Amino acid sequence: MRLGYLHARVTDLADARRHYVDTLGMQVVMEEPNRLFLKAWDEWDHHSVVLEEGGVGLDKIGYKVAREDDLADFEKRIQAFGCTTERMSKGENPAVGDGIRVTIPSGHTMELYHEIEFTDTAVGLINPALFPRHLVGIGVPRLDHCLLKAEDIPLSERFFSEALDFKPAERLVSDLSDDAELLGTWMFCQHKTHDIAFVAGEDGKLHHWAYKLEDWNAIKHAGAILSMDDVSVGFGPDVHGLSRGDTIYFFDPSGNRNEVFAGGYETYPDFPTITWTADKTNPAVSYIGREVADNHFTVDT
Missing domain, CATH: 3.10.180.10 (2,3-Dihydroxybiphenyl 1,2-Dioxygenase, domain 1)
Incomplete structure (x- = not known):
C-alpha cells in the first residue's frame, strides 16, 4: 500500500x-x-x-x-x-x-x-484540527517515498512490477529507439506519483527519502527554515518536470539526502507511463531553473 x-x-x-x-x-x-x-x-x-x-x-x-x-x-x-x-x-x-x-x-x-501499533496523530481522529497549533521547524506531516540506486534498473522495475504489483508512472530513457537504455523508473502502488524510484548507480545506495508537504507555500516555508538552521541545500525550491512536484533537496548532518515534496499528480491502475529522454534530464529534474548541481547525480549514501 x-x-x-x-x-x-x-x-x-x-x-x-x-x-x-x-x-x-x-x-x-x-x-x-x-x-x-x-x-x-x-x-x-x-x-x-x-x-x-x-x-x-x-x-x-x-x-x-x-x-x-x-x-x-x-x-x-x-x-x-x-x-x-x-x-x-x-x-x-x-x-x-x-x-x-x-x-x-x-x-x-x-x-x-501488515500490522503495526497504532498511536494516533498529533490532531487525533475525532473532530481534528487542521494541524497542530505549535509545529516545530518545517513540521513535516508524513513520510512519502524514497529513491534508490541500482545497477540494473530494468531488473528492479521487473521485480516491483511482477512480484509486488507496482507500475511505472514515469521513465527516463537514453533515447526513443527500440534498444534505448532505461536510466530511471518512478513506480507507484496506489495513487501517488511514485512510492519508490530507481536511478542508475551502485547497488545498495540511497539517493534520498522524501516528506510530503501541503503546497508551494509550505515548500517556501521549508526553504526558510533550512536557511535559518544552516542546512546544506542541494537545489531548490524548484519544480520537477518529472512528477510535477514542488521540491527542495537537502542533506542531514551525516550526508543523507532528504527532500520535501508537494504537488504532483494522482495515478490510477490504467495510468499510462510518461517517458523522458536523457537530453531533457535537466528540465525533468529542475523544470524552472534547468540547472542541477553535479552532486545531485553523483552523491549518494
Whole structure:
C-alpha cells in the first residue's frame, strides 16, 4: 500500500536528532541505545523513520500490505521471481507484526508487513484540527517515498512490477529507439506519483527519502527554515518536470539526502507511463531553473 518505515544510519545521533526533530519537526516516540524512533505529526503508525548511529545510508525500508494474507502471496511471488525471503517475527522491529524480508535485486533490504501499533496523530481522529497549533521547524506531516540506486534498473522495475504489483508512472530513457537504455523508473502502488524510484548507480545506495508537504507555500516555508538552521541545500525550491512536484533537496548532518515534496499528480491502475529522454534530464529534474548541481547525480549514501 505505501512506504511505512525507513531505517537509516547516521554518524552522530545527537546531530541527527537536532536535524530531524528541531528542523524537520518529527517527534521522538521511542529511544533505544544508539537508535531513535520518529514519526511525523500526521502519521498514525508507531513510527516511520528509525535513525541508528554508526555509518550512513539506508539500512532497510518497510512497505505495508493491505491484508495479512497478502504476505504469503507476495512471499510466493518474490520466490518465484528468484529472490530469497526470510520470515520476520512480531516484535523483531519494535511495534511491527509478522512479515517477510527480502534483499531486492538492487541489493537493498525490504520488509513487508501488515500490522503495526497504532498511536494516533498529533490532531487525533475525532473532530481534528487542521494541524497542530505549535509545529516545530518545517513540521513535516508524513513520510512519502524514497529513491534508490541500482545497477540494473530494468531488473528492479521487473521485480516491483511482477512480484509486488507496482507500475511505472514515469521513465527516463537514453533515447526513443527500440534498444534505448532505461536510466530511471518512478513506480507507484496506489495513487501517488511514485512510492519508490530507481536511478542508475551502485547497488545498495540511497539517493534520498522524501516528506510530503501541503503546497508551494509550505515548500517556501521549508526553504526558510533550512536557511535559518544552516542546512546544506542541494537545489531548490524548484519544480520537477518529472512528477510535477514542488521540491527542495537537502542533506542531514551525516550526508543523507532528504527532500520535501508537494504537488504532483494522482495515478490510477490504467495510468499510462510518461517517458523522458536523457537530453531533457535537466528540465525533468529542475523544470524552472534547468540547472542541477553535479552532486545531485553523483552523491549518494
